[in-house]
Amino acid sequence: MAEINNKPIRYLLQAINYSVFMGLIWYFATAPSVQLLAEDEAVITIAFAHAGEIREPCRKLSSEELAKLAPNMRKPEACPRERSAVTIETLLDGMPLYSASLPPAGLFGDGGVDVYYSKKIPAGEHQLTLKMNDSVRIKGFNHRLEQQIKIEPAQILLVDFDPRHGFMIREGLN
Amino acid sequence: MLVNPVKRAYLALESWFNISFGTEWNPLYHLGTLSFFLFWVILVSGIYLFIPFHGSLAGAHASVEYITHDQWYAAGIMRSLHRYASDAVIITVLLHMFKEIASGRYRGFRWFSWVTGIPNLWMIVTIGITGYWLVWDQLAQYIAIGSARLMDALPIFSGAMTRNFVSGEMTDRFFILIEFLHLLGQPMLLVFMLWLHVKRLSNVDINPPRGLAMGTFIALLALSLIKPAISHAPANLSTMPQVLNIDWFYLNIYPLLEYWPEANIWILTTGLTFLLMMLPWLIPKKDGPIAVVDLDHCNGCGICFDDCPFDAITVQARTDGARFDQEVIVNPELCGACGICAGSCPASNPFRTSGGVLKTGIDMPQLPVDEMRTLTRETIAAMDGDIKILVFGCEHGLNVKRLDSDDTRSVRLICSGMLPPTLVEYALKQGADGVMVTGCRQNDCYFRFGNRWIKNRFEGKRKPILRGRANRNRIRLHGAAETDQKEIEKDLSDFRTQLTRLNQAAESASDGTG
Numbered sequence: 001m002a003e004i005n006n007k008p009i010r011y012l013l014q015a016i017n018y019s020v021f022m023g024l025i026w027y028f029a030t031a032p033s034v035q036l037l038a039e040d041e042a043v044i045t046i047a048f049a050h051a052g053e054i055r056e057p058c059r060k061l062s063s064e065e066l067a068k069l070a071p072n073m074r075k076p077e078a079c080p081r082e083r084s085a086v087t088i089e090t091l092l093d094g095m096p097l098y099s100a101s102l103p104p105a106g107l108f109g110d111g112g113v114d115v116y117y118s119k120k121i122p123a124g125e126h127q128l129t130l131k132m133n134d135s136v137r138i139k140g141f142n143h144r145l146e147q148q149i150k151i152e153p154a155q156i157l158l159v160d161f162d163p164r165h166g167f168m169i170r171e172g173l174n
Numbered sequence: 175m176l177v178n179p180v181k182r183a184y185l186a187l188e189s190w191f192n193i194s195f196g197t198e199w200n201p202l203y204h205l206g207t208l209s210f211f212l213f214w215v216i217l218v219s220g221i222y223l224f225i226p227f228h229g230s231l232a233g234a235h236a237s238v239e240y241i242t243h244d245q246w247y248a249a250g251i252m253r254s255l256h257r258y259a260s261d262a263v264i265i266t267v268l269l270h271m272f273k274e275i276a277s278g279r280y281r282g283f284r285w286f287s288w289v290t291g292i293p294n295l296w297m298i299v300t301i302g303i304t305g306y307w308l309v310w311d312q313l314a315q316y317i318a319i320g321s322a323r324l325m326d327a328l329p330i331f332s333g334a335m336t337r338n339f340v341s342g343e344m345t346d347r348f349f350i351l352i353e354f355l356h357l358l359g360q361p362m363l364l365v366f367m368l369w370l371h372v373k374r375l376s377n378v379d380i381n382p383p384r385g386l387a388m389g390t391f392i393a394l395l396a397l398s399l400i401k402p403a404i405s406h407a408p409a410n411l412s413t414m415p416q417v418l419n420i421d422w423f424y425l426n427i428y429p430l431l432e433y434w435p436e437a438n439i440w441i442l443t444t445g446l447t448f449l450l451m452m453l454p455w456l457i458p459k460k461d462g463p464i465a466v467v468d469l470d471h472c473n474g475c476g477i478c479f480d481d482c483p484f485d486a487i488t489v490q491a492r493t494d495g496a497r498f499d500q501e502v503i504v505n506p507e508l509c510g511a512c513g514i515c516a517g518s519c520p521a522s523n524p525f526r527t528s529g530g531v532l533k534t535g536i537d538m539p540q541l542p543v544d545e546m547r548t549l550t551r552e553t554i555a556a557m558d559g560d561i562k563i564l565v566f567g568c569e570h571g572l573n574v575k576r577l578d579s580d581d582t583r584s585v586r587l588i589c590s591g592m593l594p595p596t597l598v599e600y601a602l603k604q605g606a607d608g609v610m611v612t613g614c615r616q617n618d619c620y621f622r623f624g625n626r627w628i629k630n631r632f633e634g635k636r637k638p639i640l641r642g643r644a645n646r647n648r649i650r651l652h653g654a655a656e657t658d659q660k661e662i663e664k665d666l667s668d669f670r671t672q673l674t675r676l677n678q679a680a681e682s683a684s685d686g687t688g
Binding site for chain 2: 003004010013014016018019021022024025026028029030031032033034035036037038039041042045047048049114116118154156158
């Protein structure tokens with residue numbers, strides 16, 4: 001079809017085209033909206049960085065072993081760098097919530113572990129159980145926390161960990 | 175063929191825009207320049223917004239609220255223009271991609287422009303994401319955590335980034351890093367990528383027609399006044415927003431995080447990007463033989479250099495000791511084998527060697543100018559109707575063989591731009607009553623400039639021009655796509671009537687004088 005030479009009609013058609021263009025922007029710039037949480041839902045987030053214990057303790061080198069080393073490398077003790085994996089197990093109201101065994105980072109397995117887990121849970125009161133093992137030299141879990149929590153709708157409850165204080169539950173951050 | 179319905183859909187949209195905007199303002203012919211214009215709107219509004227914006231965690235949201243509400247009449251409108259022009263860019267870029275796919279302009283010699291173009295879409299999206307981050311409202315919090323989760327899924331971050339947004343330890347340093355990325359780092363990279371994207375093109379235009387730019391700006395301004403851009407509530411890392419109004423042009427990946435692991439989203443996005451980038455090789459197209467320079471007939475005038483749409487021709491100092499200063503060479507990597515250079519060479523004149531072989535300065539091995547002349551002569555000689563109409567058409571518009579009839583015959587060229595204007599004169603001298611030249615729809619040439627150059631040559635605006643002695647009433651230009659047969663047949667019928675009248679008038683004049 002040939003183009004229209006009648007200017008008013010042409011501008012009117014252009015206005016319709018621009019309206020469709022802007023209509024698309026109008027709508028998709030803000031809609032459809034995304035429902036992240038239901039009215040009665042909250043979020044529990046487990047997030048911390050932690051390095052597992054060294055897998056093997058330092059040991060004294062024998063005189064034969066020292067003799068094999070270059071003179072400038074003769075340290076009396078050998079300390080392996082490799083760390084233990086961090087095993088975590090979490091229960092909410094007695095039901096498994098999150099469990100993982102996270103290997104240490106790094107080419108030599110000597111780095112820390114970054115834990116991040118987030119899940120929607122019903123708001124209200126819950127029994128939260130946290131267990132963690134960070135040493136291959138200890139059987140079972142060497143860090144534990146069992147606590148009754150109360151979480152409001154839309155609230156993010158954060159589980160943190162610090163080697164000195166163990167597990168910490170932070171219910172409000174700001 | 176898979177591409178046919180896609181091309182048909184594109185041509186229908188193009189037709190509609192040609193009706194309402196005309197071929198000069200058709201937005202589909204200016205998607206690249208329109209995107210550049212929108213970047214200017216984004217840049218100017220962004221610079222204005224930078225003045226009252228406070229680049230800190232504590233001050234960002236409050237300053238954006240000031241921009242939006244207290245100074246709605248200036249900064250507020252600028253904010254809306256900034257946002258809506260950014261959204262519009264996504265539409266123009268997606269349409270640009272759709273157009274190139276539909277018309278097959280992504281493969282063969284065009285692979286470089288295609289491959290360097292795809293990452294630009296991601297560049298634009300990531301600039302938009304960091305822009306939304308700077309508002310530091312609930313939406314910013316949502317995309318900050320989502321982005322960090324995506325980053326942490328990569329082996330280089332391994333979980334460290336997301337904790338910034340949950341442990342309450344986020345600092346201004348991180349925020350300022352995002353600000354730096356949005357204001358300088360990402361735009362600079364985009365400018366570089368855009369330069370790379372158009373590197374293999376010549377005569378690159380970055381400004382759309384004024385009317386189209388004005389219309390677009392007025393539309394954006396109207397939308398900004400009717401629906402000003404607003405923020406969500408301030409970010410609060412101890413709560414999660416229940417409902418968010420997200421910008422689907424930029425943030426469409428994030429809702430997927432609710433359903434898919436981060437790794438799957440990376441696989442989807444990188445896989446789709448890789449698939450798109452590989453399209454030129456997945457649906458390959460073999461280009462024709464490239465242009466060949468014949469220095470014995472080239473005086474180094476450089477008209478082919480000016481006309482080449484793909485920057486494939488270079489002018490250099492003479493190497494053959496001839497009396498001319500310069501010569502041209504063809505870069506085989508860049509040549510699109512369109513033949514526009516053969517049409518622009520002044521030596522492609524069919525009257526030069528009426529008896530022998532016509533040699534020209536730059537020619538196409540698959541359809542030399544000499545063969546074009548022979549085809550023209552033989553096609554006219556084969557017609558025996560009262561009226562003889564010769565149609566020159568290109569390979570990418572309507573198939574001109576479909577127009578053949580008793581009084582109409584066609585010659586197919588690679589591109590209408592490869593037609594030397596003197597060949598039209600030659601056709602009329604050889605007994606054609608009229609010559610119609612068709613190619614792609616006007617202003618949308620498969621080889622960028624073919625139909626524009628031929629129009630300019632016929633109008634005397636571009637060398638080599640159609641000489642004044644050629645009877646313009648017997649020459650007609652009509653751009654036509656594959657779906658435009660009815661329109662061109664109607665125009666051909668009008669042309670036939672006009673030629674009949676001209677012939678009758680000529681006969682009367684001849685009888686009168688005789």
